[in-house]
Amino acid sequence: DSGVTQTPKHLITATGQRVTLRCSPRSGDLSVYWYQQSLDQGLQFLIQYYNGEERAKGNILERFSAQQFPDLHSELNLSSLELGDSALYFCASSPLVRTEAFFGQGTRLTVV
Amino acid sequence: AQKVTQAQTEISVVEKEDVTLDCVYETRDTTYYLFWYKQPPSGELVFLIRRNSFDEQNEISGRYSWNFQKSTSSFNFTITASQVVDSAVYFCALSDGSNFGNEKLTFGTGTRLTIIP
Numbered sequence: 001d002s003g004v005t006q007t008p009k010h011l012i013t014a015t016g017q018r019v020t021l022r023c024s025p026r027s028g029d030l031s032v033y034w035y036q037q038s039l040d041q042g043l044q045f046l047i048q049y050y051n052g053e054e055r056a057k058g059n060i061l062e063r064f065s066a067q068q069f070p071d072l073h074s075e076l077n078l079s080s081l082e083l084g085d086s087a088l089y090f091c092a093s094s095p096l097v098r099t100e101a102f103f104g105q106g107t108r109l110t111v112v
Numbered sequence: 113a114q115k116v117t118q119a120q121t122e123i124s125v126v127e128k129e130d131v132t133l134d135c136v137y138e139t140r141d142t143t144y145y146l147f148w149y150k151q152p153p154s155g156e157l158v159f160l161i162r163r164n165s166f167d168e169q170n171e172i173s174g175r176y177s178w179n180f181q182k183s184t185s186s187f188n189f190t191i192t193a194s195q196v197v198d199s200a201v202y203f204c205a206l207s208d209g210s211n212f213g214n215e216k217l218t219f220g221t222g223t224r225l226t227i228i229p
Binding site for chain 2: 002031033035042043044045048056058088090092094099100101102103104105106108
C-alpha cells in the first residue's frame with residue numbers, strides 16, 4: 001500500500017458528462033501529480049500541484065481541470081467527456097523535493 | 113525535451129532465468145533522476161528504485177539489480193532467477209532535477225515481462 005488513496009476505483013459514464021476524481025496523498029506529502037494512462041498515449045503527465053498551487057502542466061486538455069485543497073487532497077475534474085478520455089488516471093504524491101513519487105491504485109474511467 | 117526509450121515491448125522467459133530490461137534516456141539536464149516502476153496485472157504502479165545523475169554506482173536489491181551508465185545514457189534493470197510474481201509491465205522514467213519542486217516523470221512505453229512457469 002503506497003499510502004495514496006484514489007476514489008472511485010472504477011467509473012463508467014456517458015459521453016458529454018462530467019466526473020470528479022479524488023486523491024488523498026500520503027501524509028505529509030505536499031506535491032500531488034496526476035497522470036493518464038491510455039493504450040495509445042501511454043503514461044502521460046497531466047498536472048502537478050504543490051502545497052495548493054499549480055506548479056507544472058503537461059498534456060492536459062482544456063476540458064480537464066484540477067485543484068489541491070488546503071488539506072492537500074486533490075481533485076481532477078473531467079468535463080464534456082469523450083470516448084477517447086477512457087483511461088486509467090493515476091494520482092501520485094511526493095515530499096518536498098528530490099524524492100520518488102508514490103502512486104495510488106488509479107481510477108479506471110470508461111466513457112460509453 | 114526529455115525522452116525515455118524502452119525498445120523491448122514484450123519479453124518472455126522461463127522461470128529461474130535471468131532477464132534484463134533495457135532503458136535509454138535523453139535529456140539536456142546535467143541533474144536528473146531515473147526511476148523504475150512495476151505495474152502488476154492488478155494495475156497499480158509500484159516504485160522500485162530512484163537514482164540521481166551523479167551516482168553511477170550499480171545497485172542490488174535482492175534479485176533486482178540496476179546498471180546506470182551515463183556514457184551510453186542507459187539505466188538497465190536485471191532480474192536474477194526470475195519468478196512468476198515478477199510478471200508485470202515495467203516502466204523506466206526520468207525527471208528533471210534542476211526545476212525545484214517539479215518532479216514530473218517522463219515515462220517510457222514500458223516492457224511487458226512474462227515469466228513462464
